[in-house]
Amino acid sequence: MSNATTVFRELFAGVLAMGDWSIWVMFLIGGILIYLGVRKGYEPVLLFPMGVGCILANIPGHFAVTPANGEPGFLTVLYNMGIANELFPVLIFIGIGAMCDFAPLLRKPYMMLFAAAAHLGIFAATLCAAFAGFHFNEAAAIGIIGAADGPTTIFVAQKFATEMLAPLTVTAFCYMSLVPIIQPPVVKLLTTREERLIRMPYQEEKPVSKTALFLFPLMVTLIAGIIAPISVPLIGALMFGNLLKVSGCTDGLANCAQNELTNLVTLLLGITVGATMTAENILTLQVLKILCLGAVAFVFDTVGGLLFAKLANLFLEKKINPMIGACGISAFPISGRVISRMALQEDPTNFILQPAIGVNVAGQVASVVAGGLVMALIPVLM
Template sequence: MDGLLLQYPWLNELLMGFLDLSWQHVVMWGVGALLIFLAVRYDYEPALLLPIGFGAILANIPHSSAVSVEADAVGFLITLYNAGIANELFPVLIFIAIGAMCDFAPLIRNPKVMLFAAAAQFGIFATAIGATFLGFSFPHAASIGIIGAADGPTTIYVAARYAVELLGPLSVAAYCYMSLVPVIQPPVIRAITTANERKIKMGFEGEEPVSSTTKFLFPLMIVLIAGIVAPISVALIGALMFGNLLKESGVVDNLSNCAQSELANLVTLLLGITIGGTMTAERFLTFNVLLIMALGAVAFVFDTVGGVLFAKLLNLFSTKKVNPMIGACGISAFPMSGRVIAKMALKEDPTNFIIQHAIGVNVAGQVASVVAGGLVLALIPALMK
């Protein structure tokens, strides 16, 4: 065969895809196909897992022009990566879209729910510490811990800055665990609560209207406070609150609607396929990736546990008991986590409606996860000195 290729050089150009195909490439095709299957068959974060899966297939075709790094023929996935991931643009644009979709009125009305959301970020820091003991560098360990917040854009933003080579598996883990909230959270909650605790009723609280002025000033105040505490978080929290400001201003409905639909859809599409393009066999098929997937699950579970245990702790000192399950809603998976917890309460007692409280904590989790990401960004360079 080698002699034939030497005699007819054009054959090498024609057959190089077959000649350089390895079992690792085939495995990655399977990984990409699995992500597409989960998106289509089970509706697991389809807007992201489907593009990621397809991008992974494109990146693992031998000599794929989609990921070419030759100066005269740079692949489009490499171009998108340099234009949107390497400079952290895509995650920031996603935050603008998310902010435009968020209604922070439940958080403004009941600020104490931020305590539950803060407690639900425990898994981030616990997992980061654990990952360092397993041999990961602190920047990598912190990036792994962020998975626990169930906040894909924050995970991508932190990874793009401090764990570029782990971007693919970190992103896949974050979005997979987000989509698995209905599978992961219920058994974890049942394991650390009693039936009586899950049946605690929290009466409906009259929702006093939040003035438009308050809702308009809220994003401005959050940006100033978070920016002063952790300036490195301004890009994250600033983009989130800018999107919300567009919505609450009431004078740029076209921009707000664009952020919620066209911008969100376009950036999600480009972000997904670009992340998939980073999932090459040599990066993905490693023992560290298995550890990342396992540690991501640990982070997610610990975040759930942290929120629930904090609620149980409050009950020890409070005459007005809270249903500890709402503590699990402090992650960023909104409104999925709030709905899952509300359904669990109804299953325990068909007359127990805690959806109002669960969604309130879940909204707070949106802000808390971004703030936690900002703290991680601030801590990494400080601890590396």
């Protein structure tokens, strides 16, 4: 009878474990991520794989993480090969760099000011995390969520807050994907309809020389690397991807980085990050605090960019649409698309995509620089 009971328990271990309420909660979370990605269209390339990974990782007795023979499962292999050693963030940055066009930034360098202001959330979230009882290295890792850049968050967390890697990564990617939900209410709260109707018509700009486009990523890498050497993997990968694009002799590699490489790594990164969303990692008070602090970071990012743009309008003869200040976060190109869509909702003939994407590209550079500075400061201030 005892042997029969043992066999029964082994055969139906998964079914018996389904009585644990936390498993159903994680299934629900995974389902919500899939729903937001598939039905609502909120960055499905991120949320869809994350939702699937979350469900896989929480199936009782599954072999996706640790099979019966003790060998690592495929999700564990992906984690060790891409997140634990920071490979996926670096590869993602190569793809992002190949997508970026720095010409608008070189024509109007003042866009970097909007990007800098739109990273106010890093400092706001860091201070709030410190007051909430987190150690300085943990608070800084939480604050970097305000860079609005999932790969940067992974990179910083892996170095200074390894035990918090799963919730930090999930929070950063989820909030990046939810920019279409987070930013519009904040923008409408802090701007008047008259401000949102300010037109920034498309202008035929003077072309930027190929020499300037080629030298810019090299100079940024050198300057950022000298100031904060620890940032070289991220800023170097980003600018390497851009060099592939602007060199004029590696179009095949640039296209591969933009498309095949980015899609493949995003797919693997999404399902691997989702697989870290187990009940013991997510359903804790600490994770709830991180989720709240992540929201603080994103809201203050948007507020910082908007208020700086409104301040600039006090001194500018030709007013700018202050909504573009919100694009200074690094969620590229999500934020630029969201803000340009908001302008079209107010006035179907008001196209501000060009300046919005320009500020968004500046935010991508600013996020990497901010991440590098945070990584350089943590060992000094700890």
